[in-house]
Amino acid sequence: MVALLDPLEAPVHPIEALRRVAFLLERTRAGTYRVEAFRNAVKTLKTLDAGELAERAEEGTLQEIPGIGKSTSGVIAQALAGDLPTYLAALEAKAGGPLVEGGEALYAALKGDCHLHSDWSDGGSPIDEMVLTGLELGHEWLVLTDHSPQLRVASGLSAERLTQQIGIVEAIDRSLGGAFRLLKGIEVDILDDGGLDQSDAMLARLDLVTASVHSKLRMNAGPMTKRMVTAVSNPRVNVLGHCTGRLVEGSRGTRPQSDFDARAVFEACAEHGTAVEINSRPERRDPPDDLLLLALEIGCLFAIDSDAHAPGQLDMKAYGCERAERLGVPAERIVTTWDADRLLTWANP
Structure with a gap:
């Protein structure tokens, strides 16, 4: 049975947080550039080991990683801290519900x-x-x-x-x-x-x-x-x-x-x-x-x-x-x- 995705709750893995942000942007037809930032960040994280990622977050150097920008680094850092990223929470509230009434x-x-x-x-x-x-x-x-x-x-x-x-x-x-x-x-x-x-x-x-x-x-x-x-x-x-x-x-x-x-x-x-x-x-x-x-x-x-x-x-x-x-x-x-x-x-x- 096809159904809406349940909202994510903390704790959430950074990759899952980034994937969900991209999904929500795509379903509401956001600009390609915005979507690609999160999809590309997922690809980047898959090449890093957990230790390096945690170290980067602690040092505040996530944005030094190619493919990680201001918005994506914020999502990653908050997810690593055990919190639900505020960017994701706001997007879930705005765009996580039904796309249309009826059907x-x-x-x-x-x-x-x-x-x-x-x-x-x-x-x-x-x-x-x-x-x-x-x-x-x-x-x-x-x-x-x-x-x-x-x-x-x-x-x-x-x-x-x-x-x-x-x-x-x-x-x-x-x-x-x-x-x-x-x-x-x-x-x-x-x-x-x-x-x-x-x-x-x-x-x-x-x-x-x-x-x-x-x-x-x-x-x-x-x-x-x-x-x-x-x-x-x-x-x-x-x-x-x-x-x-x-x-x-x-x-x-x-x-x-x-x-x-x-x-x-x-x-x-x-x-x-x-x-x-x-x-x-x-x-x-x-x-x-x-x-x-x-x-x-x-x-x-x-x-x-x-x-x-x-x-x-x-x-x-x-x-x-x-x-x-x-x-x-x-x-x-x-x-x-x-x-x-x-x-x-x-x-x-």
Whole structure:
């Protein structure tokens, strides 16, 4: 069952204090520079032995360590002293509660996430940190879906890099002993003709495929409809990601939704068992309410996903749950409420 993290209490290890600060900053979309200060401090502390760290704190020389600044040194020193760092306590009080009112029952029913990124593409954290945070939040499974090769701006994975990542994901999954499943996936680009930006042989090695349009978003409605229908009809595709491509707020500005025949696309999704993603990122909120209701009427399955690019953003599914519950999407039609075995049976019939 996915749930809010309980606030940390003293005593707390400095690394855990820094991780929690970064998590809280990420879930509230704080600036990247602030988040990186705490994530980088975690990496630095993992290279130091406890004796050196305690000695530095006692001498007041923590900030002489590369990667440790004023804010991070304060958190470390207070944690080492056995206190709850004031920076962390203030952030917990401000940003530790629910992200949105509504959707709580559906949020609690979630078991996984079909769309998230690591630092292998354009995410900010390594795979193991995404997994650890997923475990802490109560997930039973996650699908790692880094980008495909065409999206060079996001360091999309070539077949060679994806092969390497598959090996790492399988090793992590084995190490977890079945208590949690890390599944092999991709967010594959939908090409102009509806083809997919990765070979069929590579896609066949994955547990789940989310397919999204990232290029030529202003394509005319006719070709765009054909492009999307072709993609969602492909037996390798399990989830249609952020279907309209719109942006409604945020640092990247706004972007209108793509033009396409939504009924034709959603009917193809329903026919082929492809889930329509309810993308939970506040800047996307995709699909918009009217299209989500249309997909519901047509009989589509759904995936409430975070599209997380950082561990704290896994919590953003709360926004998608609020929308889904408000619009009457039943939990049994949301694949992210299913256990891993049911998900895998559906994704690979």
